[in-house]
Amino acid sequence: MHRLGYIVSDGFQLMALATQAVFEMANHLAGRPCYDLACYSAAGGLVMSSSGIPLSTRALGAATQADTWLVAGVLDPLAHEPDEAVLKLLRRALRHARRVAGLCTGSFVLARAGLLDGRRATTHWAHAAALQARHPRVRVEPDRIHVVDGPIWTSAGMSAALDLALALVDRDLGPEVATGVAHRLVMPQRRLGGQSQHAELLRVAPKSDRIQQALEHARTHLKQPLSVETLAEVARLSPRQFSRVFTAETGSSPARAVEGLRLEAARLMIEQSRHPLDVVARETGFRDRRHLREAYLRKFGVPPQLSRRSARGAGPAGTDGR
Template sequence: MHRVGYLLCEGFQVMGLASQSVFEFANLLVGEPVYVLGNYSVAGGMLRSSLGLQLQTQAVDSPGHADTWLVAGTLMPVQTPPSAAEVELVRALGQQARRTAGICTGAFTLAAAGLLDERRATTHWAYAKAMQQCYPRIRVEQDRIFIADGNLWTSAGMTACIDMALGMVEKDLGADIARAVAHRLVMQQRRTGGQSQHSQMLELAPKSDRIQAALEYARQHLQQPLGVEELAGVVHLSPRQFSRVFTAETGQSPAKAIERLRLEAARLLIEQSRHSLDVVARETGFRDRRHLREAFLRGFGIPPQAVRRDVRRLNS
């Protein structure tokens, strides 16, 4: 049995509690209470979230309440840093727990407690630079969904806590259970820790259904050449009109946008499969692995082999 404690403070961000559903569905799929959850705070009692939701918590009078601790974040971690009592408690928990995690900006509390010194960590992209400035001894990786560095875990913002919880379930119960939980949660895809916090489809943010449809078509047909003529034909526009509208709505040319989609798909394949780089290149529309490497260096600043090594290190 795994005992999971959520450490909350006044003004906690309620999205962090969504990750509790991961453990709930793991119990349902296994058919027994593999995970027992509890909501805690320094002194116990009723806490109010940043949204105004009230939640009853238990006081932490012993680190043994849980073997895995998840520290919830707040909306303004720099302006309202954790209290001295919270920092002292998290330091004690981190020294004794099997696993300690910071959800979103909860990583700031782990950082203040000194747990992340000389460790790799991440947090919400909007606060990653602030974390690096406040805690220079941490190796902050701004563009990661979650990071597990030994027994210390940190996640990006908002929904990334669900991906981190799934990573914990995979460590505890195996990949099959984690995939089944993700399926029950109706997740379109399960994001690995090394995956970027940013979705190219979201960042392109086209305003019209036509350009959205063209991008969706491209995402599903990345193996094809996907020239302007083909994409324009899908949405019944002339190539010239399509290029003009596409650039106006997304801020970049169709060719550049397609390369970004190919890169995102290639990175996902590298993270989630054992395909060779030749296969990854072919499946995502690059000419060959050399073309894939060139695009990775332009887009991410690192070669694809570095992404694969990172994933292997996380899973070891």
């Protein structure tokens, strides 16, 4: 039985509690009570969420224990000062618990307790720079869905906490159960930790259906040549008109947007599979591995091989938390 303790404080975000559905469904699919959940706060009693909904909690005490602690985030982490009882428990948990997780801006609480010093971590993209500035000893990775560094787990913002919860289930019960949970919760995909917080289609954000259709065609046909003429035909526009409208709506040229989609797909393959770079290049529409490497370096600032090693979770001591 895995005992999970959620730590909340006034102004916590309810989205953190959505992760409890992941563990509830894991119990259901496993056919046995694999997870036991409880919510805690420094003093116990009712704690008000940022949306005004109260939550009944247990008080933290010297004898309070859990296998995994999960700290909920707040809307403004810079204005939030964690209770000393919470910080003491987290420092003790690093020695006695199996794992400690910061959900969204819960990473700030872990950093305040000193748990992230010298470690890799992430948080909501809008607060990543502030986390790095306030805690310079933390190795902030601002564009990760979640990061595992030894016993410390941190997630990006909002829905990324669900991905971290699924990763916990994967670690505890195996990928088949985790995938089954994602399917039951109608999650479109299981995003692994190395995946970017920003999908390319969201970044480009076209305004019209025609440009959206062209981009969707490109996303699903990356292996094929994707000339302006081809995309213009999908959008039912002339090539000249398509280029003009595309740039006006997205702020990017068609060629640059297609390269972004290809790089996003390539990064997922690199981080989540063992395919050689020749295969990755071919499947995502690059001429060869050299072309892929040049574009990858230009976009992400690191070579594909380093990105692959980082995604496998090697921390400073060469551990991935297993």
